[in-house]
Amino acid sequence: MPVSNQNLQLSDMRKLISQLLARVDGVYGILITDRDGVPLLKATNEKVPELATRPGFLSTFGMAADQGGKLGLGKNKFIVCLYSNYQVVHLNKLPLVVTFIASSSCNTGHILSLEEHLEPLVCDLKCAVNGDA
Numbered sequence: 001m002p003v004s005n006q007n008l009q010l011s012d013m014r015k016l017i018s019q020l021l022a023r024v025d026g027v028y029g030i031l032i033t034d035r036d037g038v039p040l041l042k043a044t045n046e047k048v049p050e051l052a053t054r055p056g057f058l059s060t061f062g063m064a065a066d067q068g069g070k071l072g073l074g075k076n077k078f079i080v081c082l083y084s085n086y087q088v089v090h091l092n093k094l095p096l097v098v099t100f101i102a103s104s105s106c107n108t109g110h111i112l113s114l115e116e117h118l119e120p121l122v123c124d125l126k127c128a129v130n131g132d133a
Contacts, residue, residue, distance in 0.1 A: 013121050017043040020114050026106030028086075029053065030114075031099045032125060035062045040096070040125060052088065052101050061090040061097050080108055091115055093122045095129055 037059030
């Protein structure tokens with residue numbers, strides 16, 4: 001169920017993404033980062049590859065979204081990358097990016113359905129990043 005109140009506290013934000021991490025089998029990590037891949041909030045378990053949580057990897061979404069935008073098809077909503085053992089789903093919430101790291105067999109639709117549950121949290125973080133808070 002989505003959280004409806006605004007101005008979530010940091011402890012509430014951490015609790016929410018930890019709960020969402022456990023909600024879908026096969027999701028190993030949820031990271032909310034800025035455009036440069038700097039983590040603002042994350043929940044991971046021991047199955048997340050360390051390299052997948054580094055800013056160098058996480059920042060590639062911004063570049064891919066920019067290149068995809070040049071195709072003239074409109075703004076990217078999300079990018080799904082499927083590897084042999086993992087999948088990475090990036091949600092475009094610029095200036096923030098929400099990244100899910102999961103097993104390759106995890107249901108991608110279930111991962112994408114978590115977006116509505118993260119919306120209040122992302123809105124609060126956007127305000128903080130933009131200096132509106």
